[in-house]
Amino acid sequence: MTDDSLSTPTDEVGDALATSTSEASLARTEQRSHEIEAQIAADPSKFRVMTGDRPTGSLHVGHYFGSLMNRVRLQNAGVDTFVLIADYQVITDRDGTGPIAERVRGLVTDYLAVGIDPGKSTIYTHSAVPALNQLMLPFLSLVSDSELYRNPTVKAEHEATGGRPMSGLLLTYPVHQAADILFCKANLVPVGKDQLPHLEQTRVIARRFDERYGRANPDAPVFPQAEALLSSGSLILGLDGAKMSKSRGNTIELRMTADETAKLLKRAVTDSDRHITFDPVNRPEVSNLLTLAGLATGRDPRAIAEEIGDGGGGGLKRYLTEVLNEMLAPIRARRAELAADPGYLADVLAAGNAKANAVADATLREVRDAMGMAY
Known part of the structure; x- marks a missing residue:
């Protein structure tokens, strides 16, 4: 050359x-x-x-x-x-x-x-x-x-x-x-x-x-x-429906406690429709939480939506809080040992x-x- x-x-x-x-x-x-x-x-x-x-x-x-x-x-x-x-x-x-x-x-x-x-x-x-x-x-x-x-x-x-x-x-x-x-x-x-x-x-x-x-x-x-x-x-959005970002404070950090996770998920954005469906185009915020639940459990987000049904955003958040904290529990326990x-x-x-x-x-x-x- x-x-x-x-x-x-x-x-x-x-x-x-x-x-x-x-x-x-x-x-x-x-x-x-x-x-x-x-x-x-x-x-x-x-x-x-x-x-x-x-x-x-x-x-x-x-x-x-x-x-x-x-x-x-x-x-x-x-x-x-x-x-x-x-x-x-x-x-x-x-x-x-x-x-x-x-x-x-x-x-x-x-x-x-x-x-x-x-x-x-x-x-x-x-x-x-x-x-x-x-x-x-x-x-x-x-x-x-x-x-x-x-x-x-x-x-x-x-x-x-x-x-x-x-x-x-x-x-x-x-x-x-x-x-x-x-x-x-x-x-x-x-x-x-x-x-x-x-x-x-x-x-x-x-x-x-x-x-x-x-x-x-x-x-x-x-x-x-x-x-x-x-x-x-899958693309995961932040809890506010925007791009997940450290600087926006819309994330669930691995180092957080179960209680901190629960408090953040209570504030997660959903919508006014009480019947939960998986529809990423028309219901991106609800579908994002369903995606997270699916990743945490290995289940199809559509099946989770059908199970929650008319439980509304509150029901979805309670379910996600439970399964996400359960999945993260061993990681958080190991993290605490390492940090010490x-x-x-x-x-x-x-x-x-x-x-x-x-x-x-x-x-x-x-x-x-x-x-x-x-x-």
Whole structure:
């Protein structure tokens, strides 16, 4: 690839990002996800998963049903799983880190409480893995500013800030995410449909790096082309009917008590129709609570609606409170035990950071070798 290579691939990545969520592309990705699940069942050793969270608040039931359960499933199936606590990404759109140490410890506690096993999964933080972040330098040379400005992830994150000036870290957010995935050579990333453009940016960066620096051995690329494992979970709204969000205070946090959960659910939004039905289009708030009840029990939300019948919103909330607290009880008990042993939590994170550093250092050495920069 020539020195002016960034003048033409702009169209390449633009087209890739634009089509990554087209109807045909989504159908292909969904089909590939089914194939990957079959391959995991046959031989999980072929895969390494990378996933994680920003420590901006406590994890809630949306996280549990949307991603945490799937992480536990994958690790227990034998997939090598890397779980990132993205502490550096907290400041992409914020003026400070807040009570970040407390939140990082909280994430570790939540992870272990829901069943993430430090003997099977690697839990680590951005700030403790220098080589991961150093990969941003060569990766930034592989993208243009126009590509970054057009990236849907950047646009969405910037809009969420209310139009404040975009920081350089926010602009390069997709490149940092690419480093998150590529440092450990993950070839599988669990994502929702809205996150496919971010994964496509990672694939473009991996491909460009190997085109520019990896031609000495084209059959052994430095980086894999990470694939998406699409989430099959239902979209869960907050208790107010809006998007579930830590900042809106409309969530049931994993760390909450049964009484706190009951009080919040009493205030959950329903509607004036006393007869309970599952109708996500016309009754989104009621259907959302039914979805939560279905996830907590493994039952069809329609069957739950028929059972509650004319019990109204009050009956639905009482049912949801009972089944959700019952489901969360062992997680909360385990969480309390873990929170009482901060030394163990620190040891888990230290061990995960050590493993992540070993992997990142090896990848960085390989990158420097490919670039002719191993002196």
